[in-house]
Amino acid sequence: MSHVSLQNVAVAYQKTNILENFNLDIPEGELVSLLGPSGCGKTTTLRLVAGFLQSHQGSIQVGGKDYTTVPVNKRNFGFVFQNYALFPHMSIFDNIAFGLRQRKVSKKDTYTKVMEMLELVGLQHFENRFPKELSGGQKQRVAIARALVINPDLLLFDEPLSNLDANLRVSMRSEIRRIQQESGIAAIYVSHDQEECFSISDRVAIMNKGVIEQLDHPAAIYHRPRTSFVASFIGFKNFLRFDRRSENGQKPIFYKGDSTFAVSYEKDTGSMTGVIRPDDIRIKPAGPPVTENELSGTIITAIFLGRSYQYEVKTEHGSFTANQEMTIPFQSGDSVVLDMPPHKWVLVEESEVPSYAG
Amino acid sequence: MANRWLGFVTLLVFTFLLGPLVIMLVSSFGEAGVLQFPPENWSLKWYANIFQGSMFMTAFQTSILVSFAGNMLALLVGLPAAYAMSRFQFKGKAFLQTLFISPVLIPGIVLGFALLRYIIVTFQIPVYTALFIGHTIIMLPFIVRVISSNLDNFDFSIEEAAVSLGASRVGAFFRIVLPNIKSGIIAGVLIAFLESFNNVDISVFMTGPGVSTLPIQMLTYVENYFDPTIAALSVLLMALTAVLMFVIERLVGISYFTKK
Structure with a gap:
């Protein structure tokens, strides 16, 4: 049974549709991230579920109850904001206790619950401090405690870590994951940071222009992007549109000009666009004649990335990007051969919006 | 050099x-x-002269009463207006913003005369009410502007946070927004009060027989006498203003540094 269910919801801002016929289902206890470039509708979706925005069609259900027209303050969802949104004039204790006081919880129970929360987020003895005395990471812990203490039916995270520095972000995300799993509350997590989403989520929804292009487990998205948008968003830099294909026994062969490529796939979608990551291309010095899955080219630029070099290689089918670790790097102008093994290719469907630049 | x-x-x-x-x-x-x-x-005899006869004291009371009452009404109108203009996008917002500051842009004489000619005379409004209306209009722009600039720096996500935790919109305004714009409200109210208390150009049209504000009374006095009574009174008013400014600085200054 799915815990959260958005059915055919739609949001428009100044007559432009941000979301249209949007659907999303989240099972009990699962953390789903919405990932996508800015303007893809991920924050809109989150604010819609929170109740800050209204859908003019469809329905929102959580735990079997219809929430489509329920006002924000009657929803009992915990919302964690990007900028923490702590109440500056209240102590940490009063910040966390705010939701409980709105619910007329007794003084004694409020005290016990707030103290429990402070312990859960590792901020014992902070109850009398004020938000301005806390670091960014501590503030976000308080914000999480404040959202969690009301025992919400759903947790909503709006880029909670984007104001923190890199190291803190990594430790905080595993903490959010731990707290979410311990509490067993379903959560929607919005971020534009791919690594963050992959590491924290049960499933990730890649969004583009108000549409979920792919909703899947992080590893599945990483290895098997379904559309060209998803592929380019998660780092497949090389796209090749094949001319034709032929079935040669079990092994299908794709043709592009004079080049032939064997491509292995799990499911045949009939797609003719192949994508491959820069890390999955091997570069060899030119020499023996090129064979299947090879392409000759010339190095245009070589950029030092630290662990490896990134090469821009010009071929007869356009330019390719390839990363390779090596002690003596290729120079620009060198003739090389690109080796692109069958199992590294992924066949993707064309997105409505062809590719994501950057 | x-x-x-x-x-x-x-x-x-x-x-x-x-x-x-x-x-x-x-x-x-x-x-x-x-x-x-x-x-x-x-x-010190000119200082004593101020308190001889009731003309300055009565005018002082009138001034305080008019400025205070007008201030409260201006706050009652100005605070929700400033909030709405910072918080929401709506049609005619720019027009409303201009409307609220227009009393500062129009010369006081023009505003005062227009009020007298078309409102006060037309509707036969009594002197006290006329003063009250005029001063509310003078104070409104100051209250709206000062509170608006305070609200423009206000992070409304803390209001949303309160609502998401179960507070009603009204509850969130009083418990979350208001305490955090307190300094702006105090500053706006006091600046508006001083503006109203010192006003001559509008008051001059609104005052009538037997009812006068302090600045108008002073103006009348200097037209007839040339003794240092007005200088003495001015010194007292300067002292009053200085005390008021000191209080603002203390109140707003301190709460300003303790927030965030």
């Missing part, structure tokens, strides 16, 4: 700003029946 020039200009500015005040302060203690600087003999 440049520094010297700068020092000279600074000196000029301060002379023009403070000179008249210093001259007035000193000559208010003169003994002679006309303003003298520096006075030949010293006396």
Whole structure:
């Protein structure tokens, strides 16, 4: 049974549709991230579920109850904001206790619950401090405690870590994951940071222009992007549109000009666009004649990335990007051969919006 | 060379700003029946003169009453207006913003005369009510502007946080928004009060027989007498303003530094 269910919801801002016929289902206890470039509708979706925005069609259900027209303050969802949104004039204790006081919880129970929360987020003895005395990471812990203490039916995270520095972000995300799993509350997590989403989520929804292009487990998205948008968003830099294909026994062969490529796939979608990551291309010095899955080219630029070099290689089918670790790097102008093994290719469907630049 | 020039200009500015005040302060203690600087003999009798007869005291009371009542009404209208204009996007917002500051843009004489000619006379409005309306209009722009600039820096996500935790919209406004814009409200109210209390150009049209605000009473007095009573009264008003400003600084200053 799915815990959260958005059915055919739609949001428009100044007559432009941000979301249209949007659907999303989240099972009990699962953390789903919405990932996508800015303007893809991920924050809109989150604010819609929170109740800050209204859908003019469809329905929102959580735990079997219809929430489509329920006002924000009657929803009992915990919302964690990007900028923490702590109440500056209240102590940490009063910040966390705010939701409980709105619910007329007794003084004694409020005290016990707030103290429990402070312990859960590792901020014992902070109850009398004020938000301005806390670091960014501590503030976000308080914000999480404040959202969690009301025992919400759903947790909503709006880029909670984007104001923190890199190291803190990594430790905080595993903490959010731990707290979410311990509490067993379903959560929607919005971020534009791919690594963050992959590491924290049960499933990730890649969004583009108000549409979920792919909703899947992080590893599945990483290895098997379904559309060209998803592929380019998660780092497949090389796209090749094949001319034709032929079935040669079990092994299908794709043709592009004079080049032939064997491509292995799990499911045949009939797609003719192949994508491959820069890390999955091997570069060899030119020499023996090129064979299947090879392409000759010339190095245009070589950029030092630290662990490896990134090469821009010009071929007869356009330019390719390839990363390779090596002690003596290729120079620009060198003739090389690109080796692109069958199992590294992924066949993707064309997105409505062809590719994501950057 | 440049520094010297700068020092000279600074000196000029301060002379023009403070000179008249210093001259007035000193000559208010003169003994002679006309303003003298520096006075030949010293006396406090002009200070005593202020309190002889009730004309200044009555006008002072009128001023306080009108400014205070107008202030409260301006706050009652201005606070929700400022909130709405910072918080929401709506049609006609720019027009409303201009409307609220327009009393500052239009010359006071024009505004005062227009009010008198088309509102006060047309509807036969009594003097106190007329003063009250006029002063509310003078104060509104100051209250709206100061509170607006405070609200423009306000992070409304904390209001959303309160609502997401179960507070009603109204509850969130009083428990979350209001405590955090307190300094802006106090500053707006006090600045508006001073503006109203010192106002001449609108009051002059609104006052009538037997009812006068303090600045109008002072104006009437200097038209007939040339003794240092007005200088003495001005010194007292300056002292009052200074105390008020000190209080603002303390109140707003301290709460300003304790927030965030």
